Amino acid sequence: MSKAGFDFSNVIRNGFLEAKGIPLPKATSTGTTIVGCLFADGVVLGADTRATSGPIVADKNCEKIHFISENIRCCGAGTAADTEFTTAMISSNMELHALSTGRKPRVVTAMTMLKQLLFRYQGNIGAALVLGGVDDTGPNLFTVAPHGSTDKLPYVTMGSGSLAAMAIFETEWVAGLSRDAAIALVSKAVQAGIFNDLGSGSNVDVCIITKDRTDMLRNFLRPNEKVEKERRYKFARGTTDWKKDREIV
């Protein structure tokens, strides 16, 4: 029976190689700025869109706000594969749970599933998540760290750009913001991460969750559009000679 999940069949080989002086390759963790804040009617989540692989930008427009259920979304920082897989699994489990209880899913349920999974793997799943949503108990915003610890806070930031974004939140967040003020604040915080942290960049994604609807504003701001080149570099037809003309059917 093939077991899925972590595979330990190479542990002995890796131990031997390390004893010989060949270290394990480091799993690259993506830099990110992900933020969330409560406002008067619900929760606003924001994220940048850059995925890095070491010093190289692997994806200029990736999506970091993942779907958990209709009224719950989760932003993911850390190893990209881990955040994708973890949020997809929790989303499936939440759907089954909602079907079996017959109730709208709650944010604390998703938070508990995530924290129990991450605690079981003792931080080997590198996923730092910002989980937010509106359920029957009201708007909720949580952060889940890779080792399984959680915080329930009115405004949160995670990722390599979290310090830049948290500076914006600490200066300007107040309770009971309006929808537009909350969106402006979240975009400002994500932009602080984009411009001041090398691991974050490209565009700003924003997601607004209220009791009745969820709006996913993909690429809400594009402060890093590629500038149009000033000269034309196309060659005109006839620049080079052609020697043979053959039609291939």
Place this chain on the structure above:
Amino acid sequence: MSNTLRIAPANETKKATLKDTVNEHGLHDTLRYGPRTLASQHNNRSAIQNRLENWEQTQDDLKLNLYRNVYGLHAPVRLMMERKLVSQNPHFPALPQSNVHLDVLMGRDTTLDVSDFFGGGDPGPAFVDIHRDMEKARNIR
């Protein structure tokens, strides 16, 4: 099944056994499982491997011990009796089995785990050695 209320599996007492890899002569089956040294088996088990392998068993032990402490010995005994009844499977044991009734009793019917969507890519040959599998399943050897 231990009597303590552990939440996470204990650090394992390391041991090197032949139980899983023994062939019909009573030695380690090098042809089937590869070379073996006592030192590598003993020293190179990571803590996370032990934790993951024993996680569900530990959680189950915790629940049953709590039931025993609160309700008395009969509560875990009845639960385990039901599980044993449901696990008796007259079908050909070497083929992959799925037991929905056991999943319901263990509380797994409304959850998805990693093994439910990973690991099915390349199933390999159906039987490596039918006789060995049957002997193992019927506890003959």
